[in-house]
Amino acid sequence: MGTPDRATILPALAAILAGAGATLALLLAETQWHVAVVALAGVAALLIGGRAGFGDAIHRSVASHQRVTSATAWLAGAVVVFLLREHNFELLMLCTVMLYVLAGLGLTVQFGFAGVVNFAAAAFMGVGAYTAAVLMTSTGLPHLVVVLAAGVVTALIGSVLLLPLLRTRGHYAALITIAFGILFRTFLEVNDTLGGPQGLKVPGLQIFGYAFNEAIEFDDETEWSFYTAYAGVFIVVLGLAYTLVRRVERSWMGLALDAVRLDETAASAFGLNGAAWKIAAFSFGNFLAGIAGALYAILTAFIAPASFTFGDSLLLLSIVILGGLGNPLGLLPAALVVVVLPEKLQVIQEYRFLLFAALVILILLLRPGGLMPRRAREYFPGRSS
Amino acid sequence: MTHLLEVSGLSVRFGGVRALDGLDLHLDEGETLGLIGPNGSGKTTSFNTITGFVLPAGGTVRFAGEDITAQPPRHVARRGIARTFQRLRLLTELSVFDNLMVGQHLTLDHGIWANLLGRSRLRGAIARQTDEMRTLLRHFSPTLPDRLHEPVSALTMIDRRRVEVCRALARSPRLLLLDEPSAGMTPDETAELMRDLQNVKAARPSLAVILIEHDMAVIERVSARCVVLDYGRKIADGSYAEVTRDPAVRRAYLGEEADA
Numbered sequence: 084m085g086t087p088d089r090a091t092i093l094p095a096l097a098a099i100l101a102g103a104g105a106t107l108a109l110l111l112a113e114t115q116w117h118v119a120v121v122a123l124a125g126v127a128a129l130l131i132g133g134r135a136g137f138g139d140a141i142h143r144s145v146a147s148h149q150r151v152t153s154a155t156a157w158l159a160g161a162v163v164v165f166l167l168r169e170h171n172f173e174l175l176m177l178c179t180v181m182l183y184v185l186a187g188l189g190l191t192v193q194f195g196f197a198g199v200v201n202f203a204a205a206a207f208m209g210v211g212a213y214t215a216a217v218l219m220t221s222t223g224l225p226h227l228v229v230v231l232a233a234g235v236v237t238a239l240i241g242s243v244l245l246l247p248l249l250r251t252r253g254h255y256a257a258l259i260t261i262a263f264g265i266l267f268r269t270f271l272e273v274n275d276t277l278g279g280p281q282g283l284k285v286p287g288l289q290i291f292g293y294a295f296n297e298a299i300e301f302d303d304e305t306e307w308s309f310y311t312a313y314a315g316v317f318i319v320v321l322g323l324a325y326t327l328v329r330r331v332e333r334s335w336m337g338l339a340l341d342a343v344r345l346d347e348t349a350a351s352a353f354g355l356n357g358a359a360w361k362i363a364a365f366s367f368g369n370f371l372a373g374i375a376g377a378l379y380a381i382l383t384a385f386i387a388p389a390s391f392t393f394g395d396s397l398l399l400l401s402i403v404i405l406g407g408l409g410n411p412l413g414l415l416p417a418a419l420v421v422v423v424l425p426e427k428l429q430v431i432q433e434y435r436f437l438l439f440a441a442l443v444i445l446i447l448l449l450r451p452g453g454l455m456p457r458r459a460r461e462y463f464p465g466r467s468s
Numbered sequence: 469m470t471h472l473l474e475v476s477g478l479s480v481r482f483g484g485v486r487a488l489d490g491l492d493l494h495l496d497e498g499e500t501l502g503l504i505g506p507n508g509s510g511k512t513t514s515f516n517t518i519t520g521f522v523l524p525a526g527g528t529v530r531f532a533g534e535d536i537t538a539q540p541p542r543h544v545a546r547r548g549i550a551r552t553f554q555r556l557r558l559l560t561e562l563s564v565f566d567n568l569m570v571g572q573h574l575t576l577d578h579g580i581w582a583n584l585l586g587r588s589r590l591r592g593a594i595a596r597q598t599d600e601m602r603t604l605l606r607h608f609s610p611t612l613p614d615r616l617h618e619p620v621s622a623l624t625m626i627d628r629r630r631v632e633v634c635r636a637l638a639r640s641p642r643l644l645l646l647d648e649p650s651a652g653m654t655p656d657e658t659a660e661l662m663r664d665l666q667n668v669k670a671a672r673p674s675l676a677v678i679l680i681e682h683d684m685a686v687i688e689r690v691s692a693r694c695v696v697l698d699y700g701r702k703i704a705d706g707s708y709a710e711v712t713r714d715p716a717v718r719r720a721y722l723g724e725e726a727d728a
C-alpha cells in the first residue's frame with residue numbers, strides 16, 4: 084500500500100468541515116432568510132457537487148484515509164455539540180435529527196438493502212419508546228439495559244408482521260405495515276395503563292449514576308444545557324450503529340440482501356434463503372428503530388400516541404429516500420432538511436409543509452438517486468483488490 | 469449402476485398446456501447431454517422442474533441417488549446443481565464480482581464474526597475469491613478478468629452471457645444446466661463459447677452438463693448424446709448421428725428449420 088500522499092486527505096477533511104459547518108449554520112440560523120439560504124446552499128452544494136464529480140473525489144479521499152477521516156468525523160461531531168452547549172433548543176433539534184438518522188439506518192437496512200417495505204417505522208419507534216417508558220418506571224433495570232431491551236422488544240413485536248410480509252409482495256406488504264401503524268396507535272389511545280391519548284412521562288437518563296437531566300454547571304457563570312450530555316451519548320450510539328450498518332453493506336451480508344432485493348428468485352437457484360434474509364433485515368431494522376424510540380422517549384421526557392403517527396413514518400421514509408436509498412451517509416443531510424426546516428420555518432405556518440414538500444419533490448426530480456446516491460459496494464474501500 | 473440424474477415420467481401442466489408429458493431423462497457423472505427441440509417443446513420447463521422452480525404434476529427427479537422432486541430451488545442448489553437462465557437473470561446493477569459471489573452464496577461465510585467484527589477472514593476470503601474468479605473468467609474471455617469490478621450493466625450482451633455461465637460454474641457444481649447460453653451470439657462467438665466450455669470440462673472431468681441449444685450443429689461438437697423434445701415428450705435419445713437420422717426428429721425439428 085505504501086503511505087498515501089498527504090494531500091489526498093484534503094477532500095475528505097473539507098467535506099467533514101463543510102458538513103459540520105452547514106449543520107451548525109442551519110441549526111443556529113435565526114431569521115427565515117438565513118434558514119432558507121443555508122438550506123438551499125447546502126442542498127445545491129450536494130446536487131452540484133455530485134454532478135461535478137466532487138462526490139467521487141471525496142469518496143476516494145475517505146477510502147484511502149479511513150482511520151483519519153472517521154476520527155475527524157467523531158471529533159467534528161463533538162465540536163458541533165460543544166459549540167451548541169448553551170443552545171437548548173438547537174441541541175434538542177440536533178438530538179432529534181440524530182434519532183431520526185438512527186431509525187433511518189434501520190429503514191436503510193430494511194428497505195434500502197433488502198427491499199422490504201416498512202410504512203410503520205414511527206410505530207416501531209413508538210414500541211421502543213413505550214417499552215422504555217414502562218421498563219424505566221416499573222423496574223430498576225439499568226437504563227443502558229432498558230434501551231437495549233427496547234430494541235429487542237421492538238424486533239420481537241415486529242416479527243408478528245413477518246408472516247404476512249413474507250407471503251405478500253409490493254403494495255400488499257405496504258398495506259400491512261400501514262395497518263400495523265394504525266392499529267398500534269389505536270391500541271395506545273384506548274389503553275389506560277399506557278396513559279391513553281395523554282401518554283406517559285418518562286424519567287431522565289442515568290448511566291453509571293450520572294443523571295442526565297441536570298444542567299451542567301461549572302461555576303455561577305457557565306452553565307451547559309443538559310442536552311449536551313444527551314447529544315454526546317447519541318453521537319456514540321449513532322456512530323456505532325452507522326459503523327455496523329456500513330459493515331453489513333460491505334460484506335457478504337450486504338451482497339445477500341442486495342440479491343434478495345434485486346432478484347430473489349434467481350438468487351435462490353444458488354442456495355439463497357430469501358425469507359431468512361428478509362427476517363434478519365426486518366428485525367435488525369426494527370431493533371434500531373426501537374432503540375431510537377427509547378432514546379426519543381428519554382430525550383423528550385414525555386411520549387404520547389400522537390408522537391408516532393403514520394405521518395411520522397412517512398417522514399422517516401422520505402428521509403431515507405431523500406438522502407439516497409441505501410446510502411447511510413445520505414441520512415444526515417436528509418434528516419437535517421426534513422426535521423430542521425419545518426421547525427425553523429414556523430413563521431410561514433401553513434405554507435411550511437407545502438414548501439418543504441415542494442423542496443423534496445424538486446430534489447428528487449433533479450436527482451432521483453437522492454442527495455447522496457448509493458455507490459457500488461467496495462468491501463474494503465481504498466484497498467485495491 | 470444408478471445415474472447421477474434420473475428423471476422419470478416427469479409431467480408439467482400450465483392450464484391446458486402440457487409443457488412436459490412423461491419425460492424420462494438420465495445423465496451420468498462427467499457426461500454432456502444436448503437437449504434440443506423446437507420452440508415451446510418444454511426444454512426450459514424441464515430445467516425449471518429439476519431445479520424446483522416449477523412443480524411437476526407427476527413423475528420424479530432423482531439426483532445422486534436421492535429423490536429431489538419438488539424441492540425448493542435453494543435445496544436443489546445445495547446438492548450441487550447450478551443453472552443459467554435463458555433470459556439472463558444477472559443482477560445488472562451489481563459488479564461482475566458480486567454476481568459471481570451470488571453463485572458462491574453457499575460457500576461464503578455469512579457469520580456475524582467474519583462479516584461485522586473481525587473482518588480479517590472476510591478480507592482473506594475476498595482476496596481468494598478474486599483470484600479464483602479471475603481464473604474462471606479467463607477461461608471465457610481474456611478481457612473479462614480485468615472488468616471484475618465493473619457493473620454487469622456495462623458489459624455487452626455476449627459478455628453477460630459469459631458471466632451468467634461463470635456464475636453457475638463458480639461453486640464447482642456437480643451438474644450444470646445451461647439454457648441456450650449462446651443465444652444472440654454469432655456462429656464464431658458460439659464456437660468460441662463451446663470451446664471454452666470444453667476447456668472447463670477438461671479441467672473438471674466429473675462435471676455433468678445438460679446443454680439446451682437451438683442449433684443442432686452446435687450440439688454435434690460438444691456432446692456425445694442428444695435428447696430431442698417435442699410437445700413435452702422425448703422423441704429421440706442417442707448420438708447426434710442417430711438422432712438426426714430419426715424420422716420423427718426430422719419431422720418435428722428439421723421440418724421446422726426448413727420452414728424458417
Ligand SMILES: Nc1ncnc2c1ncn2[C@@H]1O[C@H](COP(=O)(O)OP(=O)(O)OP(=O)(O)O)[C@@H](O)[C@H]1O
Binds near residue numbers: 486512
Ligand atoms: N410459466 C408458464 N406459464 C404458462 N405456460 C408456460 C410457462 N412456462 C412455459 N409455458 C409453456 O410451456 C410450454 C413449454 O415452454 P418452454 O419454455 O419449456 O419451451 P422451450 O422448449 O424452452 O422453448 P424455447 O425454445 O422457446 O425456449 C410452452 O407452450 C410455453 O408457452
Ligand SMILES: [Mg+2]
Binds near residue numbers: 511513
Ligand atoms: Mg426455453
